[in-house]
């Protein structure tokens with residue numbers, strides 16, 4: 001086997017830092033055309049593994065005929081005609097199929113593998129306040145199962161309740177000192193190897209406090225910039241100082257930095273490491289889960305970050321005059337997310353729709369022009385979900401199980417939920433659910449506005465969420481106003497979120513904007529029909545119901561409404577309620593089409609791999 005094949009065909013990345021980086025010229029030794037495949041002129045952004053394999057297979061000797069039997073083999077040395085019996089034709093077909101299979105296997109095996117370092121403020125099941133935790137808890141596992149070596153670096157949050165989540169992570173005994181915020185901060189690393197992934201937790205006393213990762217009942221923590229600066233420095237050091245499973249990750253890795261909390265990483269690579277010859281061949285990809293949060297602080301805090309003064313421009317942010325607080329306010333600030341947008345090698349958002357929206361004035365949260373300027377490296381990949389965790393056939397949190405082939409468990413789940421929440425147990429009454437952070441993004445104000453009118457109908461409504469205190473209070477008071485019909489569960493509760501997803505008939509998501517949205521995916525997997533605002537990832541994932549399509553057998557998985565107004569939301573909900581009541585077979589069709597959708601991470605992970613390849617084909621964006 002030649003060197004190129006030997007290296008590229010490793011199906012599983014060795015847990016070893018000795019594994020050369022995909023950029024290391026030594027791994028793709030001269031191939032047929034004399035250059036490592038990643039350097040060939042043909043390897044433009046659209047060059048794929050498939051072509052790499054196809055080119056290589058041209059050099060392979062032809063597959064010898066395998067199926068010729070004696071009596072069929074009438075070919076002689078002379079001009080004798082060749083007779084091929086029908087069996088041989090069939091055999092040849094089989095051979096072709098076999099060759100095709102082998103080729104496919106080869107394509108799978110020739111996937112490039114990388115040393116990937118996720119940097120994130122949340123990773124389920126260790127920490128989670130929303131979808132970021134879900135994605136960073138499951139995408140790394142999917143990538144590891146595809147042969148990559150994957151580390152996830154996240155804080156070790158201890159608040160009493162959460163301590164048990166980190167019980168299996170052990171102190172690796174390595175301490176580092178981080179120069180920032182006017183001193184040196186010592187952090188430790190804890191490690192757990194689970195599901196093929198190295199989960200690394202950065203330990204510092206600033207992560208040990210009551211509340212959720214970002215704040216408590218008094219609001220966001222005032223030192224979040226400090227806490228996530230520490231995370232970024234620690235994440236940059238982890239591949240260089242931690243020996244995990246016997247080997248380090250080393251310098252030639254790929255950083256996947258998630259949201260603003262991790263956005264200093266690409267800046268640090270450019271400002272602090274590459275000038276000293278470190279991480280010259282590493283790459284960074286910014287994954288934007290939510291552009292609304294950018295890590296903006298006063299300009300004076302720049303000096304705390306430990307960055308050279310000449311890098312100020314990378315984070316510089318000036319608020320427009322209308323957003324300034326007083327006449328002398330110059331609007332000067334630092335914006336951590338902006339730092340990653342201008343320094344990361346590539347940018348990914350969590351759906352295609354959102355990747356376009358953020359380049360518009362309406363969806364860009366002030367960063368649209370900057371993002372537009374990086375359109376050539378901006379892609380959208382729709383999130384997958386953890387289909388083991390969220391599986392109505394085996395979900396440990398729900399009292400009855402069901403599947404697309406046997407829906408009989410769904411009605412008892414609904415009855416159990418009604419009973420648990422003290423609502424009348426009525427199979428015929430449409431049960432509508434909402435789960436989410438109580439935030440401007442999620443459109444809870446619209447629910448608040450529409451509820452009195454909606455509850456005039458014979459329906460039941462359940463809300464689960466925490467966040468904005470005013471909305472929390474409203475949920476409590478609405479529960480006493482509409483005792484028979486409404487339940488508002490204030491808090492963050494994973495088991496009840498599964499039971500609501502399984503027990504409801506309709507799942508409402510009136511999000512103002514939604515980068516991807518996971519709850520509509522969970523709902524569809526559980527045969528709960530989504531009614532969503534037609535935006536971002538919701539538009540990409542929920543297909544509007546057409547009762548008369550496909551020769552009247554129906555098409556679509558839910559309802560999307562537009563514009564975002566009380567009337568259009570109520571209109572869509574009423575269609576859904578009417579279909580639930582009066583058209584049971586259409587309803588079942590809707591449920592089953594949603595349940596049959598492929599929500600696994602496989603397809604998303606393959607798309608991420610394409611982005612990884614592109615990232616390594618170009619030189620580092622910031623040298």
Ligand SMILES: Nc1ncnc2c1ncn2[C@@H]1O[C@H](COP(=O)(O)OP(=O)(O)O[C@H]2O[C@H](CO)[C@@H](O)[C@H](O)[C@H]2O)[C@@H](O)[C@H]1O
Nearest residue numbers: 130131132289350436437465491492493497515516517518
């Ligand atoms: N009170 C509660 N109790 C229990 N569980 C609760 C809960 N409130 C929310 N959750 C859970 O948190 C997750 C929320 O996921 P989303 O993707 O809908 O939103 P989020 O806005 O946090 O994520 C951001 O990142 C994700 C991931 O990329 C994007 O899908 C999304 O559009 C973007 O806004 C779900 O698993 C949900 O069940």
